[in-house]
Amino acid sequence: MKTSLFIIIVLVSGAFAGLVHGTVNFAIVEPYLEQAIGIENQNLFASGEEEDTPEFWVEYEGYRTWQKSGQILAGVILGVSVGSLFGIVFALSRNALPGNNDIKKSLLLAGIMWFTLYIIPFLKYPANPPTVGEGETVILRSILYLSFIAISGFGAIGFYQLSKRLKNNKKVVALLGYGIFISAVFFAMPENPDKITAPMTLVNEFRLMSALGVTSFWASIGIILGLFWRKVFPQQETTHYS
Amino acid sequence: MSETRQINVSKSQVPKLAIIALGIIFAAGLFVVGFDQGHVFSLVYGEQAFTDLYIHELTHDMRHAAGFPCH
Numbered sequence: 492m493k494t495s496l497f498i499i500i501v502l503v504s505g506a507f508a509g510l511v512h513g514t515v516n517f518a519i520v521e522p523y524l525e526q527a528i529g530i531e532n533q534n535l536f537a538s539g540e541e542e543d544t545p546e547f548w549v550e551y552e553g554y555r556t557w558q559k560s561g562q563i564l565a566g567v568i569l570g571v572s573v574g575s576l577f578g579i580v581f582a583l584s585r586n587a588l589p590g591n592n593d594i595k596k597s598l599l600l601a602g603i604m605w606f607t608l609y610i611i612p613f614l615k616y617p618a619n620p621p622t623v624g625e626g627e628t629v630i631l632r633s634i635l636y637l638s639f640i641a642i643s644g645f646g647a648i649g650f651y652q653l654s655k656r657l658k659n660n661k662k663v664v665a666l667l668g669y670g671i672f673i674s675a676v677f678f679a680m681p682e683n684p685d686k687i688t689a690p691m692t693l694v695n696e697f698r699l700m701s702a703l704g705v706t707s708f709w710a711s712i713g714i715i716l717g718l719f720w721r722k723v724f725p726q727q728e729t730t731h732y733s
Numbered sequence: 734m735s736e737t738r739q740i741n742v743s744k745s746q747v748p749k750l751a752i753i754a755l756g757i758i759f760a761a762g763l764f765v766v767g768f769d770q771g772h773v774f775s776l777v778y779g780e781q782a783f784t785d786l787y788i789h790e791l792t793h794d795m796r797h798a799a800g801f802p803c804h
């Protein structure tokens with residue numbers, strides 16, 4: 492495998508998948524962000540922290556434009572970043588993944604990572620729109636979220652390693668083991684300390700759209716990296732090195 | 734015989750350098766989008782932290798949408 496080629500296809504796949512993610516968010520998540528920030532502004536006026544003046548709105552429009560257009564660029568940066576992790580895991584696990592072609596393998600791995608690194612942590616610490624979080628707890632929330640993702644990811648790797656030592660029909664034991672392990676962690680981890688102050692319908696709809704956005708990323712990275720891999724490293728398609 | 738085998742093995746191995754490079758890109762990108770708190774300073778120092786503010790505003794909406802804790 493050529494180092495430079497490998498890095499390039501991983502980065503390009505990540506950038507494309509991130510572009511998809513950013514664009515999807517721009518279309519479906521942005522309206523909810525707008526709504527939430529609208530509520531936040533009203534709260535600022537009500538509490539007297541800000542005044543409802545033309546100057547406020549000029550400044551507000553100024554940074555909102557950046558925030559909105561940044562969504563796409565940030566999507567590409569995040570895509571390249573998470574795509575790099577995906578590329579590493581794919582390269583290391585490709586031979587072990589079931590499936591007779593790279594696209595199936597890559598999609599399957601994307602599904603596993605989507606589930607362990609996103610869905611499970613999301614169930615415990617779901618995404619919140621602006622106005623929900625407390626500024627003071629952001630570091631604590633970041634630590635909790637990141638730790639849970641890491642525990643889930645490393646847990647999945649651990650139980651996978653365990654499953655390799657078990658005979659074929661016992662593989663389900665490892666899967667069950669992960670289920671029990673992650674459930675225990677799920678209940679042991681502290682809750683998000685912030686109270687939800689925004690209307691629950693808004694929060695729920697925002698969460699659904701946000702989850703669809705992230706899902707579009709994992710689906711895209713699975714397909715795109717699989718396609719590139721097949722094109723760039725075709726000799727690996729059926730060959731098994733000893 | 735053993736020589737051929739060695740070539741085959743190294744061919745199928747994933748280059749370590751690539752793993753390290755991608756690992757660094759992963760960590761750096763995740764920090765910028767998900768966890769950079771430069772905006773906290775920008776509120777205090779204003780224009781001096783303009784670059785930080787700029788990064789935060791640019792990644793702000795994605796941070797919420799991707800499920801990272803924000804404000």
Ligand SMILES: [Zn+2]
Nearest residue numbers: 621793803804
């Ligand atoms: Zn925010």
